[in-house]
Amino acid sequence: IVLWNSMIAGYVLSEQCVKAVELFHQMQWEGMKPDKYSLGSILGACICPEYLNYGKQVHTHTIKSGVDSILSVNNALVTMYARCGSIDNAKLVLEEMAERNVVSWTALIGGYVLHKHDEEALKVFCQMQRTGMKPNDITFASVLRACGNLAALENGKQVLAQIFKIGVDTNVCVCNALVRMYAQCGSIGDARKVFRNASERDLGTWNAMISGCAQHGHGKEGLYLFEKMLSVGVKPD
């Protein structure tokens, strides 16, 4: 079973979903019963709208297999529905979960952001905090994206206060999201400040700052930064 699960996970990871599903069927044909790992993995192959119906079948399968109370399986279900654009179902699964963790909430928030329901994303973020669940760097990255999309600078600043409180302000993903959020809000100066003070800069940091400049009429600065990026050995994509 571990071998089957590893193979399925490998295909999902390399985005060969059809192969993953084939293996999932083949293992059952050969008498194996999919467990929480197999089901969790195969849900990861159903994360686009075309596969929503298949994802629903897998959902039924998790119930029949009795793994529907397992946290990681439910998290995978939330993700599946959220990425397929069936966010109401994602929310329903989350609401009915007996146990939730930061992944559960972040998956739902990410779904709202992905489908441009940014106000709703912020609402869910507040709801999450009301339950006492502590957000992490990944949660903040999504929430900041929502703030950027809404050009909601005030919300963004409130979120920043939380980021400091939780102590993820030096996280590179959080910094990248902050740069983008400020740029989207038209606060290029704040974006620059975050960029300058970043303790670590990856390709994403440079991209966020350069596109921020490009979109706000700072073309020269963008080009300058691009050269600078090359000179410190970061390869453009």
Add this chain to the structure above:
RNA sequence: CUUCAAUUCGUGCU
């Protein structure tokens, strides 16, 4: 020993 969430352009019938 194998599963679950995230950030940085665009994805535009000019």
